[in-house]
Amino acid sequence: MKTHAIRWLRSLLAVTMLSAPAIAGAAACAPFLDILDAARETIVLSLSRCDVRPAAAWPDPWQAPAWRLTAPAREGWRNALGHDALRTDLLAARLRARPADPALLAGPLLLRISARLPAPAAWRWDADRGEIAFAPHPSEAQACTGPGALMIWDHVVDIAPGNAVRCEVWRVERPGLQQALPADCVDRWQVEAPAAIDQQGTIRVPPDAADGSLLGVRAQIGPREVKASLRVFDPSRHPLAGRWHQTAVIACDGGERSVTAPIRELIFDAGGEFSVTREPFEAYKDYWGRYRHDPERGTITFLPKGGNQLPEAMRLSGRARLEGGTLTLEQIQLWPKQADGALCGMRFER
Structure with missing residues (x-):
């Protein structure tokens, strides 16, 4: 009987010792x-x-x-x-x-x-x-909600192969009043192949992306989907694409003159659209339209199709000479009466 009791006590002690860590682990x-x-x-x-x-x-x-x-x-x-x-x-x-x-x-x-x-x-x-x-x-x-429309860009954005561009979602409550949403408002970014996008909204286009590819971009903000477009362009085929500002006018005697009211934005895109703005303010443009540029012949023609200010007596067909970051438009006047005397050209820089 005594031996049995000792064995029982040892068994109970062993069970207690084994159970203590298990109980602690469970807790x-x-x-x-x-x-x-x-x-x-x-x-x-x-x-x-x-x-x-x-x-x-x-x-x-x-x-x-x-x-x-x-x-x-x-x-x-x-x-x-x-x-x-x-x-x-x-x-x-x-x-x-x-x-x-x-x-x-x-x-x-x-x-x-x-x-x-x-x-x-x-x-x-x-x-x-x-x-x-x-x-x-x-x-x-709360910054993710509120009145107004949402947009990523108000136009098709051009990007060269091998480059990257950062996206943001903007809330536009009324003309002239817009603000970027916090990055964390966007639940998911998406872009069509072959481009890739990270959760911070940075799009990267591979070096072998084809010229003219139009890629859809989407931002998911709760139940709302915001869309935009990205166009891949080959700079060698669209050398004017980008934003230019006027630095001089060219007189018909060949001399250059400074200009007191220059065109501060001359924008060409790779899809054949242009816009002219003397005093940029948010999305305002003076006028816009399409252009035809032949890099081999050096010819250019502007075809306005609308605007807030459309000057008279413009000269819209001539030559475009590109030297590095300088663009010279010969026999072109996108905004006449920029200086006294006859003018036969304009000079722009990127």
Whole structure:
């Protein structure tokens, strides 16, 4: 009987010693965060205390406490959120967080600050960092909403192969009043192949992109999609494309004269459009139209089709001579009466 009791006591002690770490481990791996589906019924993602480690707080505009996921948890979240169904719910702010810590409020899980923020708190997942952060009051969320139209560009933007361009979404409340939205308002950027775009809105065009390719650009801001176009052009085939400013007029005796009211913007695009503006102000143009340029012959013709100010007695056909960053238009007058005496040309620089 005594031997049996000793054996029983040793067994109990062994079980107690083995169970203590297990119990401690269970406590350490308590639930941390569950992500529910749109109906708030099914758990689609979860994290325990063992899956996260405290990380440095995210900077403005969040000023949010953050946690870094362990490698297995990070990989699991990346895989799960890579599926279109989940990603769509995420972008629509339909997934809801259910935190175990009562100090952390429930709210939508966002890839970025959302224009549809339905609650005063939100969670954000950053796949690049492998971190999740909690923002009780994401201060810039309201900047994503408001009256007015949204645009990326008000015209087709030209870009040479091998170059990059940065996109922004602008809110236009009325003519003359526009402002760029915070970058975090954009849930997703997209551009048509062969170009690529990152989440910051930087488009990169490969060196082998074909001249004349017209690429669609899209920004997703909540339920709203903003569209723009990007045109790839070969500078050797469209040497005038770009923005020029007038530096002189050319008299018919060959002499150059300064000009007190120059054309500050002469814009050519690779699609054959031009505009002329003496005093640029936001989107204002004096007049615009199409142009025909033959680089081999050196001839150019301007064909105005509309404008706010369309000068009289213009000379619209002549020669275009390009030397480095200087453009000389001979027998051309896009804005007459710029100087006393007869004028037979204009000089511009990039």
